[in-house]
Amino acid sequence: MPRFVTVAKADSIQPGQMIKVEIDNFPVAVANVGGAFHAFDDTCSHEDCSLAEGDLVKTAVVCPCHFAEFDVRTGAVLAPPATVPIKVYPVRVQGSDLQVEF
Numbered sequence: 001m002p003r004f005v006t007v008a009k010a011d012s013i014q015p016g017q018m019i020k021v022e023i024d025n026f027p028v029a030v031a032n033v034g035g036a037f038h039a040f041d042d043t044c045s046h047e048d049c050s051l052a053e054g055d056l057v058k059t060a061v062v063c064p065c066h067f068a069e070f071d072v073r074t075g076a077v078l079a080p081p082a083t084v085p086i087k088v089y090p091v092r093v094q095g096s097d098l099q100v101e102f
Contacts, residue, residue: 002102004094004100004101005023005099005102006094007028007099007100008021008098009097009098010096010097010098011096012098013030013032013098014032015032015033015034015035016032016056017031017056018031018054019052020042020053021100023102027041027042027043028040028089028100028102029041029051029052030052030091030098030100031056031061031072033056033058033059033072033073037091037098038059039088039090039091039100040061040072040086040089041088043086044066044068044070044082045068045077045082045083045084045085046063046065046066046068046082047065047066049063050064051063051070056072057069059071059072059073060078063082066081067079068080068081069082070086072088073088089101
């Protein structure tokens, strides 16, 4: 059953930044896009690369390995070589805590 898990303090991720967190030993990336938080699988669906180590360009994350792009809001593939979307997770702020539903 999904539950909200505190992953960081909301003010620790500034607009335009991403972090990698582990939830139940699973890597999840969290991005701040203009004050809105988005959580998604940290591993690129094309190859085993950390998306949190890539670039955040507006609402797209660019994989550092082969430059596949994904929409952080929906997980949709925006640019190849990836063809499979990534999973996204609901995010909420409770007080000062940033929580991801996992």
